Amino acid sequence: MRFFIPILIGRILRALARARGGGSAYPGYIVLKLVPNFLQHVTKQFPNGVVFVLGSNGKSTTTHMISDIVRAHGLRVFTNPSGANLPQGIASALLSEVSLTGxxxxxxxxxxxxxxxxxxxxxxxxxxxxTMLNVQVDQLYRFFETERVATMMLDTAALSSANVITNHDDQFLDAYSAVDGQRVLRFGASDEVIAAAPNGLQNADDFATSAERARTTADAEVIAHTGDGATIRFDGADIPVRLPARGLHYAVDAAAATATASAALGAQFRADAVTTAFGTMKPAYGRGERLPIAGESAEFTMFKNAASLQLNLDALPDHPEQVLMAIDEGTPDISWIYDIDFSKLDHVDVVSGDKAWQIAIALEHAGVRIGRVEPDVEAAIKHMEQLGATTSGTKNFIVNYEIMMIARKALGHPDMEKTA
Known part of the structure; x- marks a missing residue:
């Protein structure tokens, strides 16, 4: 009964937060203050254990992929679908699933x-x-060095009780060695697939490691990739998958998800269930997601750093017809924007967000035509609505996380948790 009152309070706070138009980690924060061992108590109930997904980019997408694969095997999954990846956010997400008795x-x-x-x-x-996805240059204002992020991931992996899934193509993470009887599986893409990508995989370099590393085959390897289709070679089988969004990074995430699901499920794992799961998989919110706008679709391309922006731009069709690009203070330092290859864009119809003028200068420097600079995001979306129809039926929104949430709300989709 000691959980009853704290969970009831948390649920009331959560309902109030959602009534305002979105989720909040605050209910989870309060529950953890009232019952500090709430997370331990609840998560010990999982018979198939707990999976952690770490990485500079791709965490939400890969978590979404693993969850759908595991569900395709008939298991019930708890996950944090809105990307709430801090302790209070996870606790808040649990409030929607746990009973009043815990x-x-x-x-x-x-x-x-x-x-x-x-x-x-x-x-x-x-x-x-x-599962460790990648170490890419991200949030240096917070972490200072990419090597520090790698150390955090490697230290966490050492605490896994059974399995570690790591990136064969990441110099920082591929060096991981099993401890205490752990099983280690590696995922990645073939040399041929990486060579065909315009700007590679964008993983950070470990300059202390020789560039002439011996290349071995990953346990789960992307051996073919075209648009939103890929083939993953795993455990002697070639597994075809339909990706929820375009891009080599999504194919590599799918390989990571396949290896992770196999490790977590053990003898229950079936390769055909992977293909089935991807066949009906929807994009994780904001990552290739399409929402209605003016009788067409707004396709969201979300980024938070140079690596995610570059990989997503590389996956775009050449010269999309209508483009909104927006960044706000959720991405504090965008000096890296001058390193981006913008060749997929011949114009941007409207630039928006708190950093609209910084984006505009970078685009101008790259020779990309700009139709309008409108820092107000809702006004920028109205402008996109008024541009008229496209031949493709798609208006491209290239935005960071915070702008994505504002845009979803403006388009009538504020509740991200229901998209999982």
């Missing part, structure tokens, strides 16, 4: 976790599987 009906927990809190959370939640 019981949870789920077979496995699959959690996106912020790297800075991963070691702390691993001590609390005891993950059975840790």
């Amino acid at each position: 019981r949870l009906k789920a077979d496995i927990g699959i959690l996106e976790v912020d790297e800075a809190f991963a070691v702390e959370l691993a001590g609390i939640l005891s993950p059975s599987t840790v």
